[in-house]
Amino acid sequence: MDEFSFINSIKQHSYKQSSLIKGIGDDAAVIRQPTQDIVCAVDTLVEGVHFSRQTMEPWHIGYRALAANVSDLAAMGASPAFYLVSIVIPKTWSSGEINQIYVGMKQLATKFRMDLIGGDTVSGQELSVSITVIGYVERNKARYRSLAKEGDKVFVTGTLGDSQAGFHILTNPGYYTDEVYYKERHQQPLPRVDFASKTENISRIVFNDISDGIANEANEIAEASKVSLILYEKQLPIKDSYEQFPPKLQHKWKLFGGEDFELLGTVSNKDWNELQIIAKETNTPLKEIGYVDDSQSNIGQVFLHENKQTYRLQKKGYTHLK
Amino acid sequence: MDEFSFINSIKQHSYKQSSLIKGIGDDAAVIRQPTQDIVCAVDTLVEGVHFSRQTMEPWHIGYRALAANVSDLAAMGASPAFYLVSIVIPKTWSSGEINQIYVGMKQLATKFRMDLIGGDTVSGQELSVSITVIGYVERNKARYRSLAKEGDKVFVTGTLGDSQAGFHILTNPGYYTDEVYYKERHQQPLPRVDFASKTENISRIVFNDISDGIANEANEIAEASKVSLILYEKQLPIKDSYEQFPPKLQHKWKLFGGEDFELLGTVSNKDWNELQIIAKETNTPLKEIGYVDDSQSNIGQVFLHENKQTYRLQKKGYTHLK
Incomplete structure (x- = not known):
């Protein structure tokens, strides 16, 4: 089970x-x-x-x-x-x-x-x-993962894959750019409390924290909200020096690595500007990475656009679609 | 430590x-x-x-x-x-x-x-x-172990040592009176929620649940309230059939056995009658087992009267006094 x-x-x-x-x-x-x-x-x-x-x-x-x-x-x-x-x-x-x-x-x-x-x-x-x-x-401002709606922007805070990169450095000692940064992201992640709590004037916003990897958390939002999420691989935020790691690992860590404790979420287009202001005020990197769709056949599913193809992104791993 | x-x-x-x-x-x-x-x-x-x-x-x-x-x-x-x-x-x-x-x-x-x-x-x-x-x-009706006062009666609910007796039966199979009763007291203790929550009209009452043994919990009350507790061994409530077990074990279990999840407490003399009524209404056996003293030299200590002698009852084990 x-x-x-x-x-x-x-x-x-x-x-x-x-x-x-x-x-x-x-x-x-x-x-x-x-x-x-x-x-x-x-x-x-x-x-x-x-x-x-x-x-x-x-x-x-x-x-x-x-x-x-x-x-x-x-x-x-x-x-x-x-x-x-x-x-x-x-x-x-x-x-x-x-x-x-x-x-x-x-x-x-x-x-x-x-x-x-x-x-x-x-x-x-x-x-x-x-x-x-x-x-x-x-009161009534708790942010549920079940409230994503068609047309919402999908966003993520910070950069992805850093925690796993830090773990890789710790277990494979060598010369790395930003070594201290990655180790700290693994050992001392800082939850996005300030950013999230400052959104209280936005009437509807969805958050899910990235503990198991963005693929997993995106699926949780899609399932709970009965919508589908479309993500763009090129838009997934990474740190500049992240490209020093083997491409396969980069790809794996940022999608399935988890433990970055960043926030994945969705918000309506009309509140996007307000959210960007809050991000600036709280010094939180914020990136639009996709949108919410509600085509009936894909409810509860997540798709990733990558190299002009679209894949179904499953909780763990992903399968080729077209 | x-x-x-x-x-x-x-x-x-x-x-x-x-x-x-x-x-x-x-x-x-x-x-x-x-x-x-x-x-x-x-x-x-x-x-x-x-x-x-x-x-x-x-x-x-x-x-x-x-x-x-x-x-x-x-x-x-x-x-x-x-x-x-x-x-x-x-x-x-x-x-x-x-x-x-x-x-x-x-x-x-x-x-x-x-x-x-x-x-x-x-x-x-x-x-x-x-x-x-x-x-x-x-509001303000949480029951702290630090509120015992000189002259309070010390009481306990239910009977003591039953959980350890049940454990003894389970690990030493044989013929025992009330075998099912003792096993159930070990495996399915019933916390005294009804009794405790119905005391809300008593302005001051102290409770401590018996998880580690009455000796331990009595000392916790004495230390937190900066008083001493005097207990009478003869008054400690036991089930009739408890006397079937070896005297040494009886003595050990009821004082240090723990896990009975009964309530040990103290209450003023003026509220004792009210407490007895609540005990009757909630079908809770209630027994007076001693009193609270505040002689300065014994602060934070517990004493047990047994066979015309008085012992200092420590958290674990006890030492002969006089």
Whole structure:
């Protein structure tokens, strides 16, 4: 059973709590309160699966674990406020190293004025860090991936593939241009909280954070919104020095690499100008990379224009169309 | 470094979010909202540490993992509303078994009208289940362990040692009286949510849920409230058939066994009658087991009267005093 089928099998078909606005099915859940909505999400990193000590200092593990969670809040348009940390600690980790994990989290938390308000520490065979984040968003301003509409522009923030490039450099030492930049993008990604939360005056905008790769996230938007997304390969934003890596890897990383924690989204043409202004104000690179279509036969699908051909871009990998 | 020192090392000395009422240091954190307070906690169970497949079916693991978390909300006087589940799944567990873990959680969730609103599933070497629970409590009615006062009665709900007795039966098969009862107390504990939440008209009451044993929880109250607690061994409530177990084990389980998920607390003499009425209404066994003292030399300590002697009851184990 894949994760998607599994989530569907455990998902409730109806909810009992009247204050719940959004349950399972987006980057985070949304709970209604009288003056604002509360957003919360949980994410777990396991040693050997999501990180290794070969490429991450304990400090980075903490920083990045919290960043992944905060990025989920950014994708909802929410401002982070609190976090709770549950950590499974094997005997092979010293208390000093574990402490550094918390110091890394705190570094990121401080940027966003987040408070550590709870947690649990237990012993086990492999290190795993599970973080719950709680944030606030204006009433009815949570950004759902189900709201993309025909004619919307598709956009992405920042540059793609950087995190995987950083991982490549860390595991294949050598001479690279912008080596420090790529390593930092892998070890210390900065979630796009400021950009996302400043869009509050735009009535409808869709965000999905890039944790599993743009191909995956674009498909999630297409499926949830019952539309199709058309993307242009040439438009996908990359850093200048990205071209130093083998072309096959470039292609793979920017489409399927993930962990860049940038935002993929859609917005109406009339709000595009406003969004560009917000991007400038928050120093956020913003690029138009395609559009939303609703031709009935392609609902829930994503297509990539590349070298004058069009491919169906699937969640993992892609297949030739015409 | 023990867990207490570790938590102190990572605890923030000041908080930035103005809506935070209680951070680390009680059973759960408390966040202020306009009409009510929100309470949240996280707790993780690891296979081989907190449970084994020898004594727990997958269904029980889910039920009990959620019960442990809901018990933390009960200890705050809160009503549970939501839960998020992060699960690390090893290859040795089938998807059917994992599904049963969620079915077990759902069984308990249904009792309390809780909704599953998020989570994460990742692969790893050992099964661990991390649950975040969110509940509601009336403004200023969260029950802190720091509010015990001299002259309070100390009380406990239910009977003690049952969970460990159940574990003993499961690991030492034989002929036992009330075998099913003890097994169920181990595998399917029922948190005292109804009893705790119905105390809302009592202005001050202290609760601490018994997850690590009454000795541990009594010390937590004594330390947080800067008082001493005097308990009477003869008063500790046990089930009639509990005396079938070896006296040494009886003694150990009821004081240090833990996992009964009963509530230990203190309340003023004037509210004792009201509390007894609530106990009757919610069908909750309630027993007075001691009192709160504030003799300056014993602050933060717990004492046990047993066989005409008085012992200092420490978090783990106890030492002879006089």
